[in-house]
Amino acid sequence: MAKQEPTAGTTLWAASQEGFPTEKLTKNLRTDILVVGAGIAGSLVAEALSALGREVTVIDRHPPGAGSTSANTSLLLFEIDNPLVVLADKIGKEKASRVWKRSFKAMRNLTKKVKSLGIDCEYIERQSLLLPGKVLGPAGLRRECEARVALGFPSRIVERDHLLADFGIDRPNAILSGNSAESHPIKMALGILRKAADNGTKVFSPVEAKSIDANEKRAVVTTKHGHRITADFVVLCCGFDPPKFLQAKQHEVVSTWAAATKPQPQNLWPSRALIWEASDPYIYVRTTIDGRVVVGGEDEDHNDNERRAKRIPSKIKRFRSKLKLLMTRIAFENEDIDYAWSGAFGASETGLPTIGNVPGMPRVCAVLGFGGNGTTYAQVASEMIANALSGRAEPDIDLFAFGARN
Ligand SMILES: Cc1cc2nc3c(=O)[nH]c(=O)nc-3n(C[C@H](O)[C@H](O)[C@H](O)COP(=O)(O)OP(=O)(O)OC[C@H]3O[C@@H](n4cnc5c(N)ncnc54)[C@H](O)[C@@H]3O)c2cc1C
Numbered sequence: 001m002a003k004q005e006p007t008a009g010t011t012l013w014a015a016s017q018e019g020f021p022t023e024k025l026t027k028n029l030r031t032d033i034l035v036v037g038a039g040i041a042g043s044l045v046a047e048a049l050s051a052l053g054r055e056v057t058v059i060d061r062h063p064p065g066a067g068s069t070s071a072n073t074s075l076l077l078f079e080i081d082n083p084l085v086v087l088a089d090k091i092g093k094e095k096a097s098r099v100w101k102r103s104f105k106a107m108r109n110l111t112k113k114v115k116s117l118g119i120d121c122e123y124i125e126r127q128s129l130l131l132p133g134k135v136l137g138p139a140g141l142r143r144e145c146e147a148r149v150a151l152g153f154p155s156r157i158v159e160r161d162h163l164l165a166d167f168g169i170d171r172p173n174a175i176l177s178g179n180s181a182e183s184h185p186i187k188m189a190l191g192i193l194r195k196a197a198d199n200g201t202k203v204f205s206p207v208e209a210k211s212i213d214a215n216e217k218r219a220v221v222t223t224k225h226g227h228r229i230t231a232d233f234v235v236l237c238c239g240f241d242p243p244k245f246l247q248a249k250q251h252e253v254v255s256t257w258a259a260a261t262k263p264q265p266q267n268l269w270p271s272r273a274l275i276w277e278a279s280d281p282y283i284y285v286r287t288t289i290d291g292r293v294v295v296g297g298e299d300e301d302h303n304d305n306e307r308r309a310k311r312i313p314s315k316i317k318r319f320r321s322k323l324k325l326l327m328t329r330i331a332f333e334n335e336d337i338d339y340a341w342s343g344a345f346g347a348s349e350t351g352l353p354t355i356g357n358v359p360g361m362p363r364v365c366a367v368l369g370f371g372g373n374g375t376t377y378a379q380v381a382s383e384m385i386a387n388a389l390s391g392r393a394e395p396d397i398d399l400f401a402f403g404a405r406n
Pocket of ligand 1: 019020036037038039040041042060061062063064065066067068070071072073074076077098207208209210237238239240242243256257258292341342343344345346348370371372373374375376378
């Protein structure tokens with residue numbers, strides 16, 4: 001298999017990516033909490049724990065924010081990969097409702113956090129528009145919307161005339177929902193990590209965790225260069241390519257593609273809602289603060305970086321032919337496209353992540369396999385871990401635990 005690298009191509013965010021000041025690890029360390037991985041998950045976990053007054057150390061083998069987070073198109077949705085009615089068929093209605101409620105709450109909390117911490121990351125609250133597709137057709141969307149409304153979510157059906165007038169989209173219906181947002185994913189992750197650093201968190205890079213030895217009292221991580229980091233608790237936020245010592249096989253890797261156009265007229269669709277479809281593979285569309293259109297999706301189940309890179313031109317063609325059927329307002333010829341890239345994320349059959357104690361490793365927990373909604377689940381993980389480590393009640397441990405049907 002080709003070497004696993006986080007991204008291929010040039011992402012839209014790379015040009016405006018600031019570095020993050022890190023320290024070199026030159027000796028053994030003792031810390032209260034060790035977070036392995038400085039993507040959006042590690043950043044949110046470090047911020048949440050350091051805000052509780054815990055002593056937090058973060059290590060990453062790459063610069064912070066260079067994993068999947070660097071490729072993220074940052075549609076921030078409470079609507080997870082599996083529609084509520086589909087997830088209910090897979091894991092039961094009661095659990096599916098709890099998962100959706102949790103992701104709804106996490107989106108609310110993420111928006112609150114970014115605002116209250118004053119993170120400068122182009123974070124804008126948006127509506128989202130879910131179009132019918134192969135997973136849920138127009139009738140399925142109506143059932144989905146009813147199920148959501150029953151849980152109190154701000155979703156409603158919009159009909160063809162509304163879709164045509166407001167979006168230039170000719171589909172029988174769609175679900176329009178609130179409580180979504182867009183952001184610059186790297187500014188967001190690094191901004192949150194900076195807040196953790198303000199709370200005293202130390203960030204070391206490049207430092208690779210090679211092995212872990214955990215007992216009831218502490219966990220000791222040994223790095224590639226032989227340093228030992230002893231912690232009361234270790235949180236593994238290693239993204240789609242977890243270390244070999246994390247034996248539990250819970251997730252597969254999905255490859256995905258994205259492209260961003262040059263700035264386009266600001267009135268393409270005035271609400272600038274985040275648009276996606278209930279299909280597999282799906283495509284999604286958002287705008288940026290400077291009027292670019294970001295298109296993504298077309299996922300494939302493999303983790304081959306060379307294949308990802310080679311397929312960028314053919315995926316652009318697929319996006320183009322889909323956009324021609326969906327939104328002719330978007331200019332998407334080769335000369336209109338400024339950036340095209342691919343990346344990977346972890347995924348599970350149900351689309352749910354694993355968040356919890358690693359079996360057989362006391363004092364070690366992991367957050368794994370975030371699917372296409374990684375940012376929302378990273379927020380969920382940070383809340384759950386903060387609750388668990390501060391002795392607060394955490395009602396959703398069973399939903400995402402290792403061995404749960406995720
Ligand atoms: C093209 C693309 C588009 C996407 N679009 C969206 C979207 O619109 N909305 C959304 O919510 N999500 C989206 N995602 C998914 C999202 O990006 C991921 O789910 C999320 O970034 C995962 O964050 P993370 O912190 O878990 O992982 P990562 O960002 O991958 O971070 C993990 C970090 O752990 C480090 N690490 C791994 N192993 C070790 C080790 N042994 N020692 C030290 N460090 C280690 C890595 O170097 C890495 O920096 C998209 C992903 C891609 C690729």
